[in-house]
Each structure stands twice: as C-alpha cells, then as structure tokens.
Amino acid sequence: MTTRLIRNASLLGGDPQDVLIADGVVREIGTGLSAEGAVELDATGLVLLPGLVDLHTHLREPGREDAETVHTGTRAAARGGYTAVHAMANTFPVADTAGVVEQVWRLGRASGYCDVQPVGAVTIGLEGKKLAELGAMHDSAAGVRVFSDDGKCVDDAVIMRRALEYVKAFDGVIAQHAQEPRLTEGAQMNEGTVSGEIGLAGWPAVAEEAIIARDVLLAAHVGSRLHVCHVSTAGSVEIIRWAKAKGWDVTAEVTPHHLLLTDELVRSYDPVYKVNPPLRTEADVMALREALADGTIDAVATDHAPHPAEDKDCEWAVAAMGMVGLETALSVVQHTMVDTGLMDWQGVADRMSFRPARIGRLTGHGRPVSPGEPANLVLVDPAYRGTVIPESFATRSRNTPYRGLDLPGQVRATFLRGVPTVLDGEPVAPETVAGAVA
Numbered sequence: 001m002t003t004r005l006i007r008n009a010s011l012l013g014g015d016p017q018d019v020l021i022a023d024g025v026v027r028e029i030g031t032g033l034s035a036e037g038a039v040e041l042d043a044t045g046l047v048l049l050p051g052l053v054d055l056h057t058h059l060r061e062p063g064r065e066d067a068e069t070v071h072t073g074t075r076a077a078a079r080g081g082y083t084a085v086h087a088m089a090n091t092f093p094v095a096d097t098a099g100v101v102e103q104v105w106r107l108g109r110a111s112g113y114c115d116v117q118p119v120g121a122v123t124i125g126l127e128g129k130k131l132a133e134l135g136a137m138h139d140s141a142a143g144v145r146v147f148s149d150d151g152k153c154v155d156d157a158v159i160m161r162r163a164l165e166y167v168k169a170f171d172g173v174i175a176q177h178a179q180e181p182r183l184t185e186g187a188q189m190n191e192g193t194v195s196g197e198i199g200l201a202g203w204p205a206v207a208e209e210a211i212i213a214r215d216v217l218l219a220a221h222v223g224s225r226l227h228v229c230h231v232s233t234a235g236s237v238e239i240i241r242w243a244k245a246k247g248w249d250v251t252a253e254v255t256p257h258h259l260l261l262t263d264e265l266v267r268s269y270d271p272v273y274k275v276n277p278p279l280r281t282e283a284d285v286m287a288l289r290e291a292l293a294d295g296t297i298d299a300v301a302t303d304h305a306p307h308p309a310e311d312k313d314c315e316w317a318v319a320a321m322g323m324v325g326l327e328t329a330l331s332v333v334q335h336t337m338v339d340t341g342l343m344d345w346q347g348v349a350d351r352m353s354f355r356p357a358r359i360g361r362l363t364g365h366g367r368p369v370s371p372g373e374p375a376n377l378v379l380v381d382p383a384y385r386g387t388v389i390p391e392s393f394a395t396r397s398r399n400t401p402y403r404g405l406d407l408p409g410q411v412r413a414t415f416l417r418g419v420p421t422v423l424d425g426e427p428v429a430p431e432t433v434a435g436a437v438a
C-alpha cells in the first residue's frame with residue numbers, strides 16, 4: 001500500500017501541518033516530515049478534515065437503478081468528501097430484512113468508494129403496521145444500528161414506542177421522518193404566504209413539529225435514543241432544544257438545502273424545488289443555521305434523493321420529491337455557515353463527521369485526525385469559486401436545485417483508509433480503489 005505525505009494542510013482550519021499516511025492509518029503529524037518512497041501531495045491552502053459521514057443517503061439500489069446505484073452513489077459521495085454514508089431503507093424491495101441490508105452492505109464493499117452502512121426499515125414494507133426484523137438486521141453482516149421508515153413517518157404511537165424499546169437492547173436509534181400524515185394529505189409545499197398566493201396545497205409546520213414533540217416524549221418515557229431526520233422549521237428547533245435541555249437522548253439533522261433555500265423558489269413551479277420536507281421560510285432557514293451553529297442540531301445530512309429526469313421534468317403536482325446533494329453539501333455548508341462566520345472548520349468537522357458517526361455508532365469514521373487513527377480524510381479548497389454544473393456530477397441523476405449557482409469550496413482529495421477515492425477533484429479509477437481496499 002502506498003505511503004503518502006500530505007504537505008502543508010490546514011488541519012481542521014488550523015496551522016499548516018504535514019500528515020503522513022501509511023497502511024491505512026495516520027502515522028505522523030508535524031512540520032518538515034519526510035518519508036522514503038512516499039508519494040507527496042502539496043496541500044498548501046487546503047483544509048484537511050476527517051472524512052465526512054452522511055446519516056441520510058438514498059442510494060436507490062435495489063430497485064431504482066435508473067436513478068442511482070450503490071456504485072454511482074458512492075462515487076458521488078467520495079466526490080463530495082464522504083467516506084461513509086447511511087443508505088436509506090426505502091428501496092425496492094424495502095430494506096426490512098437481514099437479506100436486503102446485507103445485499104446493500106456487500107454492494108458498498110464492492111464499490112470501494114466509501115463505506116455503506118445500511119439503514120433498516122422500522123416496519124415491514126414501510127407500512128407502519130408491524131415491526132420489521134430489527135434484531136435480525138442488527139445481527140446480520142451489515143450490523144444495522146439506525147432504523148428508519150424515511151419517506152414515511154412512523155405515525156402510530158404504539159409502533160413507535162415498541163421500536164424505541166426494541167433498539168435499546170443493542171444501542172440502536174430510530175431516525176424519524178416527522179410528518180403527520182393526516183395534516184399533509186395532498187400537501188405540495190410549505191403552508192404559508194406563498195402557498196396561499198400561488199394556490200398549492202400547504203404542508204404546515206405543525207405536521208412536523210407535532211410528531212417531533214410526541215417522539216421526544218416517547219423517547220424520554222422509554223429511555224431510548226431518537227434521531228430526528230431533516231428538521232425544517234423554527235418550531236422543530238425549539239422542541240429539540242427543549243428536549244436536549246431535559247437531558248433526553250435526542251439528536252437531529254438538517255439538510256444543506258434547508259440551510260439555503262426558501263419556499264419563494266416554488267413560485268417558479270420548477271419541480272427541482274419540490275422536496276420532502278418542503279422548503280420553508282427565511283425565518284426557518286435562519287433558525288436552522290443558528291441551531292446548527294449552537295449544536296442544537298447535531299449534524300448536516302444530505303437527504304441525497306436522486307430521481308431520473310422523467311420523474312422531475314413534469315408538472316409540479318405529479319413530480320417526485322427530492323434533490324441530489326452529496327456533491328454540493330460541503331459547498332453549501334461553507335457558503336451558509338463558514339463564510340457567514342457562524343461556524344469554523346472545526347465545527348464543520350463536528351457536524352459533518354464526528355457527530356454523525358457517533359449517532360450511527362460507526363467506530364472507524366468520525367475520528368480525530370491524529371496518529372494511529374484510520375486515514376479517512378478529505379482535503380478541501382475553501383478559496384475555490386465555481387458554478388454548479390450538474391452534467392459534471394458523479395451521481396446518475398441531475399435533480400439539483402443549485403444548477404448555475406456560484407458556490408464556494410471544492411473537494412480536492414478524499415482518502416478512505418489511506419486509499420485515494422478522489423484526486424484533483426475527480427473520482428479515481430475504480431480498479432485502483434478495489435485493489436487497494438481488499
């Protein structure tokens with residue numbers, strides 16, 4: 001395995017350091033390092049972060065390989081600086097058995113671009129009626145610890161209580177897609193001024209907040225661990241802040257798009273802005289940024305939701321919900337959080353690597369950049385300015401809301417256990433990765 005010497009990288013935004021990588025781990029950190037035969041990489045002006053960890057990725061395989069595969073999705077992840085992603089369970093078939101989660105886990109191993117940690121469904125077929133084989137999925141080769149019916153809400157309080165109780169046995173967590181179904185029947189966008197003016201059916205904030213309020217109470221009642229997916233309203237933030245103040249074991253994530261975009265964009269009727277939960281108001285965006293900065297929201301999670309053109313290039317009402325996000329997440333976070341002075345790179349490492357890895361109980365990711373730790377690393381050029389060109393994406397789908405937008409920052413290199421998955425901003429040849437990782 002190649003020994004690599006990264007020169008003059010700004011460690012989590014701090015002073016320039018040399019980082020020596022050998023045998024998949026960080027060997028040495030210092031200045032003026034040398035190592036015989038090492039491949040050197042000049043990282044002057046680049047920020048070195050721990051490999052990013054996504055808690056919320058839709059890889060679409062099995063079943064919707066026309067939108068994404070584990071292979072294309074993990075290439076996109078690597079290009080975005082990720083070394084581990086959690087693959088959501090709403091595939092066809094649903095990842096509700098040990099067999100399906102093991103299949104996804106094996107596809108991830110074969111891809112080699114980043115580690116794929118499958119998420120198991122909470123209920124059979126995501127139908128919300130009967131608990132899936134949570135224990136069997138945990139005991140499988142995939143070692144599932146995060147369970148979610150994402151795309152759908154576990155709306156039955158008794159089922160939610162049982163799921164929370166069940167996963168306690170192995171320190172699992174239920175990741176809830178908080179959407180009260182009756183309050184959102186036929187909903188097309190955020191309920192507010194814009195929905196009233198343009199005449200689309202509204203999706204009230206209370207539909208999200210009511211479920212979060214119920215679930216933090218349930219989690220506290222049974223003494224279990226709850227994770228709230230894609231928080232999108234200021235009111236949700238207040239409930240999570242309250243639950244955390246109580247000392248309850250509640251964590252939450254926010255997507256990059258909810259940190260930047262508002263429902264004003266829906267006036268265009270362009271389905272690229274149709275997403276679940278919907279884009280909210282500027283006041284919500286500002287509350288979410290503040291909550292991410294102060295740690296009330298633990299993590300940025302992409303909710304990368306690829307769709308083929310035919311599911312998006314249509315009338316608003318029938319268009320699929322979701323946006324791709326893996327390859328733009330870090331840029332959006334730099335733009336909304338770092339360049340605004342709300343968060344430094346240490347904060348980015350915490351919210352995009354340390355904390356998501358801890359929530360998912362991943363042991364080999366989200367580790368400090370120090371000697372002896374796995375060399376899961378990303379080099380970012382924060383001075384880069386460029387226009388988002390979806391045609392250059394590694395993901396199979398093109399449904400990005402950022403087309404043509406100027407965003408800062410570029411991932412220059414990603415390393416998975418010392419093996420480069422991205423160099424010079426582009427994914428490296430799969431055979432190199434496959435051979436080295438094996």
Ligand SMILES: [Zn+2]
Nearest residue numbers: 150151177229
């Ligand atoms: Zn969701």
